[in-house]
Amino acid sequence: MRRVASSLTPLILVDQRSKKPLHRQIYEAYRAAILNRHVHPGQQIPSTRGLTSELGISRLPILNAYSQLLAEGYLEARPGAGTFVSSTLPEHSTTIQHAGISANKSSSGHRPVSRRSSVLPRYNLPPRIFGRGAFSVGQIPTEEFPFRIWSKLIMRCTRNVQTAALHYSDPMGSETFRETIADYLRTSRGVVCDARQILIVSGSQQALEIASRVLTDSGDDVWIEEPGYPLAWQVFKMAGCRLIPVPVDEEGLNVSAGHRRSRKARVVYTTPSHQYPLGVTMSASRRLQLLDWAQRSGSWIIEDDYDSEYRYDNKPIASLQGLDRHARVVYVGTFSKTLFPSLRVGYLVVPLDLLERFVAVRHAMDIFPSQLYQAVLTDFIQEGHYARHIRRTRLTYCERRNALVDALRHECPEVKVLGEDGGMHLVATLPKGIHDGQISERASLEKLWLWRLSPCYLDRTRSRQGFILGFGSTTAHEIPKAVHRLRSLIKSR
Ligand SMILES: Cc1ncc(COP(=O)(O)O)c(C=O)c1O
Secondary structure (H helix, E strand, O other): OOOOOOOOOOOOOOOOOOOOOHHHHHHHHHHHHHHOOOOOOOOEEOOHHHHHHHHOOOHHHHHHHHHHHHHOOOEEEEOOOEEEEOOOOOHHHOOHHHHOOOOOOOOOOOOOOOHHHHOOOOOOOOHHHHOOOEEOOOOOOHHHOOHHHHHHHHHHHHHOOOHHHHOOOOOOOOHHHHHHHHHHHHHHHOOOOOHHHEEEEOOHHHHHHHHHHHHOOOOOEEEEEEOOOHHHHHHHHHOOOEEEEEEEEOOEEOHHHHHHHOOOOOEEEEOOOOOOOOOOOOOHHHHHHHHHHHHHHOOEEEEEOOOOOOEOOOOOOOOOHHHOOOOOEEEEEEOOOOOOHHHOOEEEEOOHHHHHHHHHHHHHHHOOOOOHHHHHHHHHHHOOHHHHHHHHHHHHHHHHHHHHHHHHHHHOOOOEEEOOOEOOEEEEEOOOOOOHHHHHHHHHHOOEOOEEOHHHOOOHHHOOOEEEEEOOOOOOOOHHHHHHHHHHHHHOO
16 A cells, blocks of 8 residues: 555635535545545544644534544544544545546647657656666666665764755755865866866756756757767757767767768767767777867867776776866766666766856756755765775676676677676677567566667667666676576577
8 A cells, every 4th residue: 555644634625605514515525535546545634623723614514524434434533543544445446436526637628738848759668677677777786885874874964954954055066065076076087177166966867958958059969979878869859959970989989970960069968988878988089089179169068977987997087078178078977876876966067167057057947956965975975985885886896797798708699798898787789680679578577677779879770789788786696597588588589
């Protein structure tokens, strides 16, 4: 049974001037709320005294209505606890048909929605992506998460909460948190920045949304990597931009190809440290070429550095932003990979002259970021837990990555493995003639969550078939069995 907040008052409208007696109005309102599932079996409802003061009427009609509802079994009284919607009402019986009331309001007449929202595909991600299962992308090893430390810090931050922390606050985020992030980025990612340039956001997705609103106008060309990150496309599509797919080769984004396709793109969105999804690291010469192109064409580069803390065979790659001499790069980072995605905390590093626009847009959008986790994260990073957690998970991922690569080489020699140097996923491309869609649906029945590679291509005629295989939440012990199941699926397609 769904857990619901207790003692919330359902919307009861009483009309003192109506010919219908008050007790009858209250009875009918409750009955409809129960049958329409506006309140749920087992949910506590207000006491008769509480409802009397809320409705501002005498208590008698309320007592009458409650006693009728109790007698008919819609409510139950629990001595010492209060009055509840009957928990024995079967869920399916509390349907609108029984009440003879239609919750499905007729949707007729002209019902316009924006063109902007219509450019997005329907939201229809399969529910499996939210669950854990072999190869799911973006899943973390929850067993490694330092829950004890994390909850201790949450307790500390909530216990010592200052009244100021309850008020509206700086759209950029907490100053100490921004200083902590700036220190981290300078040291670990080679980002050239100070705290003034850091804007705290609710993950990379919001960072991209803000950046698109500041940097682009409808009709602008935006280079995106091909294949690339569909959630980034959606942001620029919604902004009315024209997406220019620029191929990714073994050196990363092919700048010359981009230049041929659109000389004056306003923005390029790129993942140079660990290209999503192929995992390529952009070469030094491409980085310089891209920065040079951006400077000459007056374009902006959005660098999405989403998982580069995880490198296994060589040292971390410094950010593109750190090479930028002309403040052309807007840098985006997130805690979704290093900690956990439901945290919804990320950051932007913004060139100083753009700050004022970024802050204004952010303020208009959601005013400022939520406070609690900024405080928790500040302590978590400053006390060394973050660095320790990254070191520990890096070892775990490396072990899982090795197990996956070995198993794929052994069991599925026909697939090509790409991008295994870092991150929490790699790509396995399928031999000619096999379509990823043929396999992924059947795979979910086997508890294999296979993310398809082909939808990451904007130009579907050029798309490669394969899978993006996450190894974050599958143990090294489970991986060979999961790969064996994958092999059977490929063979029996
Ligand atoms: C390319 C890329 N950028 C960013 C993210 C993280 O997004 P967010 O910070 O909004 O959770 C992901 C997650 O899968 C990703 O693949």
